[in-house]
Amino acid sequence: MNPERRAFLKKACGTCAALLTLGAIVPAVQSCAPLMSIRTDVKSGDVQVSKLLFTAENKLVLIRNGSSEFDIAVVQLAENSFKAFEMQCSHQANPLVATRTGFFCNAHGSSFTLEGKVKNPPATASLREYPCRLDADLVTVTL
Numbered sequence: 001m002n003p004e005r006r007a008f009l010k011k012a013c014g015t016c017a018a019l020l021t022l023g024a025i026v027p028a029v030q031s032c033a034p035l036m037s038i039r040t041d042v043k044s045g046d047v048q049v050s051k052l053l054f055t056a057e058n059k060l061v062l063i064r065n066g067s068s069e070f071d072i073a074v075v076q077l078a079e080n081s082f083k084a085f086e087m088q089c090s091h092q093a094n095p096l097v098a099t100r101t102g103f104f105c106n107a108h109g110s111s112f113t114l115e116g117k118v119k120n121p122p123a124t125a126s127l128r129e130y131p132c133r134l135d136a137d138l139v140t141v142t143l
């Protein structure tokens, strides 16, 4: 085989292999990406979150509230359906950890679905829910 052709094929195949590997890695890295969060400092009233922060891969946005001990999780359940939960375990008031599939309490192992319902005990009650509505492209959570 012509040495120039061999060099070309080797370089082209290397590039294709790199692109295929990158294509396999990017979705995996996206699922490990940190959850989207916004910061606010509201004791009571409305907090607004842009609907544009929610994507096919990211159905949960955390509101980190400087005026509260617990974060608030805003979850997109369907295209125009959102719910907001206090990130406080209903068992003994430990802060929860949010994941893309639900919420986990590392105190005694309770877990909750993205709908705020108990998935694993010892917690027996659903998460505290805040009123939440969608106006145009803004999700408004009332504290």
Ligand code: FES
Binding pocket: 089, 090, 091, 092, 093, 094, 105, 106, 107, 108, 109, 110, 121, 122, 123
């Ligand atoms: S405080 Fe969360 S499981 Fe006990």
